Amino acid sequence: MLVLRGAGGIGSAMFSVSAMTLLLAAVDPALRGRAVGFYQGGFLIGGMAGPAVGGLLSGISLHAPFFFYAGTLTVAGTIGLVLLRRHHRDPTAAAEPARPFREVLRDRGYQSALLANLAQGWSGMGVRSALIPVLVVEVLHGQPAWTGIAFAIAAVAQTLALLPAGRFVDTVGRRPAIVGSFAVGAAVMLAIPFVTELWLLIVLLCIYGVAAAFMGTAPAAAVGDAAGARGGQPVAVFQALADVGAIVGPLAAGLLVDALGFPAAFGSAVVLMAAASLFALRMPRLRIAA
Secondary structure, eight states, rough: HHHHHHHHHHHHHHHHHHHHHHHHHSSOOGGGGHHHHHHHHHHHHHHHHHHHHHHHHHHTTTTTTHHHHHHHHHHHHHHHHHHHHHHHOHHHHHHHHHHHHHHHHHHHHHHHHHHHHHHOOOOOOIIHHHHHHIIIIISOOOOOOHHHHHHHHHHHHHHHHHHHHHHHHHHHHHHHHHHHHHHEEEEEEHHHOOSSSHHHHHHHHHHHHHHHHHHHHHHHHHHHHHTTTHHHHHHHHHHHHHHHHHHHHHHHHHHHHHOOOHHHHHHHHHHHHHHHHGGGSSSSOOOOOO
């Protein structure tokens, strides 16, 4: 099972990197924010619908959700084969030389995007996902089901904010979106371990969800700006840093909770998110669209 799970992870890495690279190359720079926001909306909808559908299917058989997922992957792959076969690149775009990765690494926008994605993986997928369930049960003395309810409400808030966030990123700029959203995210992470009511936690998670719409959109658009139309390696490194944060974040957060308590664990996310916000001030002031 572990071998098959690892093979599935390799497949996920391949299609996620290639899909993001294709997306950033296919759209005009003035539309990258909105395109990324729309793209991430699919992940959020799938993340909300998947557990519900899987729960229903598991009532039939524990095997059924896996066969259903395999079927959806087959459909997605078939659609990709059909649409990409019909896709004809513009001759000038096909001839565009790939920007050397060393040159991309020197781009301040790309550097900011890397730190931002590391902070997002650490705080969102790491600290938040790992510790909120413990906080709900151990500190707020709520039922475990409230964790899923809180996350679902926050996911709805994030989904609703994606399109406005994409428009903001395209019209106002990548820099203010990263600076503002990561500052708000850091403030929310700072406040979460001190909440005493479940409703207040849900409100904070919704605020974080709205900020996360900007956190996920602006850095990806900045990667597209830096890497150009042929940015497979820059996109792979960008996504790998989020994975590093998502893997190391829960381990570090668990150690910090045991040693120093919840404020220290959430504080690790605050430090990274504040650093991402401040580092983004180095990005050039660019207004992509009027």
